[in-house]
Amino acid sequence: MPGWLVAWFQDGTVIAVAVTILAAEIAVLARRGPRGAILNALSGIALLLALGAALAEPRSYTLVALCLTAGFATHVADLAIRLRR
Numbered sequence: 001m002p003g004w005l006v007a008w009f010q011d012g013t014v015i016a017v018a019v020t021i022l023a024a025e026i027a028v029l030a031r032r033g034p035r036g037a038i039l040n041a042l043s044g045i046a047l048l049l050a051l052g053a054a055l056a057e058p059r060s061y062t063l064v065a066l067c068l069t070a071g072f073a074t075h076v077a078d079l080a081i082r083l084r085r
Contacts, residue, residue: 012052012056015048015049015051015052015055016052018048019045019048019049022041022044022045022048023045025041026041026042026045029041039074039075039077039078039081040074040075040078042070042074043071043074043075043078046067046068046070046071046074047067047068047071049063049067050063050064050067050068050071053067
């Protein structure tokens with residue numbers, strides 16, 4: 001693995017890049033895509049933010065719990081939409 005990529009994992013930059021890509025995806029889907037896909041992407045962002053909060057120093061377990069709760073809520077909303085179809 002290239003050294004720059006190792007550094008991205010060590011300092012959490014890879015999480016910021018992934019969140020940025022998902023945010024851009026949400027912007028595109030908001031104009032053209034199905035609404036359920038937006039909830040799915042929001043759930044992914046919440047899980048990535050939880051991972052970032054868990055790995056960052058000092059750790060904020062309250063923030064981890066909030067992000068996981070948000071991810072669960074958007075996941076349940078996504079499932080509810082899919083099951084209605």
